[in-house]
Amino acid sequence: MTAPPVSPTHWPAQPTQLRCAIVGTGSVAHLHARAVAAHPRAALVAVTNRHRPKAEAFAAEWGQPAVYDDHQSLLAAENPDVVLICTPPDAHRRQTLDSFAAGAHVVVEKPPAGSLDQLDDMMAAAQAADRELAVVFQQRAGTAVTHVRRLLQSGALGRPLLAQCLTHWYRDAAYFAVPWRGRWASEGGGTTLGHGIHQLDLLAFLLGDWAEVRGQLWRLARQTETEDCSTATIRFANGVVATALSSAVSPRQTSSIRLDTEKATVTLDHLYGHGHDDWRITPAPEVPAAEADQWAFPEPEERSGHAPLLRDVFDALLAGQPLPASASHPARSFELVAAIYASAAAGGAPIAPADLSHHPTHRQSFASPVTDLRP
Ligand SMILES: NC(=O)c1ccc[n+]([C@@H]2O[C@H](COP(=O)([O-])OP(=O)(O)OC[C@H]3O[C@@H](n4cnc5c(N)ncnc54)[C@H](O)[C@@H]3O)[C@@H](O)[C@H]2O)c1
Structure with a gap:
């Protein structure tokens, strides 16, 4: 006879007010504190x-x-x-496991962990404790991305075909002079993990699971051990082919996504957060105007950000509901980034999700060879 599953019975019933704690009161923690303060049923x-x-x-x-x-x-x-975990990634696993053991739900900043194995431990602990693990990718929140995702999922824009995902950011030499930055052991990865992951996550939020990745890492200008630029080709499970670039050496900074479907081109151009004006949906010439009019962004607008994301997470926790889509799939974009590193380590060979599940090196560390093109 199999034993019944052990479920934690000592947690309090559904709380009416969320008592929140912040671990790691650095710069991003202020966005968490503001989101808690803005919620009528949460308190720090x-x-x-x-x-x-x-x-x-x-x-x-x-x-x-x-x-x-x-x-x-x-x-x-x-x-x-x-517990809102706002420490550097190498502290996330321990603090998450301890929080689950104490009966709390966890909201953890991106990147969710220091490695794939660490994230596995965190997800297993969430399941064992019957608590939720939410990862902060705040660009999934807001009315614009919700609307575009709904259009894509409903088929209103036809079949998605190809995409571009560009993170052109600028981090000067002083930024990388901080001792823990730019090193595999302390930062975990370069600009792909630290910066590009936001747009890569947003792309995967729109398109779903990825099927294959080829990637390369470049050192173009900075004094780092990790990459200051990466390039990748991603094939999604739904057949979309995407190119991705993550850069920390681009003076005119932009974060961009372009998605061509059978009926439209969807573009997003912003930097660290987006509203309706940052998106454009351009219909193909043969699409009737009346049909394209249906794609208009709904009012009122809400920009992306920590506040709407945490509000939706808190509302779900208070209602005893599963996490909203904007906070689900904690591993998808982290694995996508891992695949770029694993492919670079394999000379640009294709990496599928199954290759990552027992990868000999990249489950523990993303350290990979970087092609140095500096003079
Ligand atoms: N979602 C976003 O847009 C966004 C933006 C910035 C940073 N982040 C992420 O948030 C996390 C923190 O980044 P940050 O910019 O706020 O860093 P930060 O260095 O400004 O703050 C981190 C704080 O954590 C403290 N700390 C470190 N280890 C600790 C430990 N073991 N226990 C308690 N406190 C500890 C440090 O003293 C520091 O004050 C990182 O994972 C980062 O990638 C996300």
Whole structure:
């Protein structure tokens, strides 16, 4: 006879108010605190930082939540409903596992983990604890992307055919002079993992699962061990072929997606967040105007960002519902990025999801050879 599954019975019933805690009170944590403050049924009750004065300064700015020396003492004393993890990626796994063990849901900043194996541990722990693991890719939120995704999924734009995903960002030499940046061991990856992942995640949010990736890593200008540019070809399971570029050396900064379907070209041009004006849907010449009129963006507009994403996550947790699509699939774009690195390590050979599931090196680390083109 098989034993019944063990389910945590000691968690409190559905909370009516979410008691939130922030671990790692650095720059992105302010966006989390603002999103908590904006939600009528969430409250920031505790914060911690490995440098206590930083946590104290943060607490003074955000309504004086309790301050703790480390996440373990915070969890033991406060029993939060939600832990918002805003530390660097190498700390995410431990802090996530401990939060689940304490009965909290976890919202973790991108990239979700330091490696694929670490993310697997985090997802397994979520399942075992019957808690939710939400990853922050805030560009999935907002009315524009919701609308475009719905048009694509309903077939209104016809079959999607090809795509381009471009992250042209600029990070100067001083940015990479910080000791942990630009190194495989401490940053985990270069501009593909640190920057390009936002647009790659958005592309996968629109198109679904990917089937094959070929990638190359380049060092064009910066003094780094990791890449400052990558190029990739991605084939999605729905047959879309995409090219992707991630750069940290591009003075005129833009983040762009272009998607050609049977009936339209969809473009997005922005930098760190988007609203309706950043998107354009251009119909093919033969599409009747009355049909294209149906594709207009709905009012009112809500821009992408941490606040709408966390609101939707909090609403789902309060209602005992599954996470919204904007916070689901924690591994998809992380694996897509891993595949770019794994392909680069294999001289540009194609990588499929199955190749990653038991990959000999890239489950633990994305360290890969980079072609150095600096003079
Ligand atoms: N979604 C986004 O747009 C976005 C933007 C910026 C950063 N991020 C992500 O957020 C995370 C944090 O980035 P950041 O820019 O805020 O970094 P940051 O360096 O400004 O802040 C991180 C803070 O965590 C603290 N810290 C480090 N290790 C800790 C530990 N073990 N326990 C407690 N505190 C610890 C540090 O003292 C620091 O104050 C990273 O994963 C990053 O990729 C996401």
